[in-house]
Amino acid sequence: MKEISPLQRAVEYIENHLNENIGLGDVSRETGYSYYHMTRLFSSVLGESVGRYINRRRLYNASEKLIHSDQRIIDIAFGCGFESPEAFSRAFKAVFGSSPVDYRRTGLDLVVNARRELTPEDVNHIANNISRSPEFVILKETKVAGLRGTTSLSDNRLPGLWEKFMRHHKDLIMAAGAGYGICETQRTTYTKDGDVLFSAMVGSPVQDFENLPPSLSLDQKILRAGRYAVFTHRGTFANLFKTYQYIFGTWLQSAKVELDDREDFEVYEREVLSFDDPNNEVKIYIPVK
Structure with a gap:
């Protein structure tokens, strides 16, 4: 039997249980990945959260039933996994720009914004099929002092956080010779519209926290070995x-x-002169067992 990737397994599970009350927890258990890593997998490769993908797929199925069946709208709503006709109507209008009633009345199958099912070939295509091998290293526990903020799939706020840190604490990076950008595992939250908010911290490694001037008011983080x-x-x-x-x-x-x-x-060992500088370089550390 051909082995499938965790992402393909997640998509397959979602498609087989699309009309059931499933969420990120169910998908994570099926793949053996944590909430955090499954979120990272979906957001990095597909550009959306698990919840938003499930919602889009349910709406796609619902739109087809509105046009190609005579089922009552309330039955389509419940049959496609929505908790109420009102929740279905709000979600449908947000994606298609019209209510389910109006969409059915037009008689046109305008499935433009809701994504169809992803196939294994889609997943491989999206992933680009680039061949590159990483370097494997063992790191000791690392203390990082910096600023904490949030960013999301739809709104990258990290450049602003970096700008603030560099404006007030550039001396820390100069002393350490590197800047760290950390995506924090346990601080991921999900918005009502399916977006994902990641807690992030930018800063520099320090020998200890005790000798930091209290006036700096820096957040502290310990990266596990x-x-x-x-x-x-x-x-x-x-x-x-x-x-x-x-x-x-x-x-x-x-x-x-x-x-x-x-x-x-992420570790930045070179000074970043601009976002689009062709000489930019950043090392990305992925935790593995």
């Missing part, structure tokens, strides 16, 4: 998401390693 797969991204940061697509969508599918439940993080 362990094994990491290290990838290097070069060039404009506009393409950074493509590197994450490769890591979670291609490399992870074929690598004989298992993700560990620690934070992944």
Whole structure:
């Protein structure tokens, strides 16, 4: 039997249980991944959360039933996994721009914004099929002092957080010789519209927290020791998401390693002059067992 990737297994599970009351927890248990890593997998490769993908697929099925069947709208709503006709109507209008009643009245199958089912071929195509091997390292526990904020799939707020840190605490990076960007594992939350909010921290490694001036009011973080797969991204940061697509969508599918439940993080050892500088370089540390 051909082995399938965790992402393909997740998509297959969703499609087989689409009309049931499933969520991120069910998908995580099916794949053996934590909430955090399943979220990272979907957001990096597909650009959306598990919940938003499930919602879009349910709406796609519902739109077809509105046009090609005579089922009552209330029955379509419940049959497609929505808790109430009102919740179905709100979600449907947000995606299609019209109510289920109006959509059925037009008689046109305008499935434009709701995605169809993803096939294994789709997943492989999205992942780009890039071939690159990471370096594996063992890191000691690392203390990081910096600023904490949030970012999301739809609104990348990290450049602003970095700008604030560099404006007030550039001396820390100069002393350490590196800046750290950390996506925090246990602080991921999900909005009502299906977006994902990631807690993030930017800062620099320090010898200890005790000698930091109290006036700096810096957040503190300890990165746990362990094994990491290290990838290097070069060039404009506009393409950074493509590197994450490769890591979670291609490399992870074929690598004989298992993700560990620690934070992944980025290390900037070169000064970043601009977002699109072709000489940019960042190392991405992925926790593995």
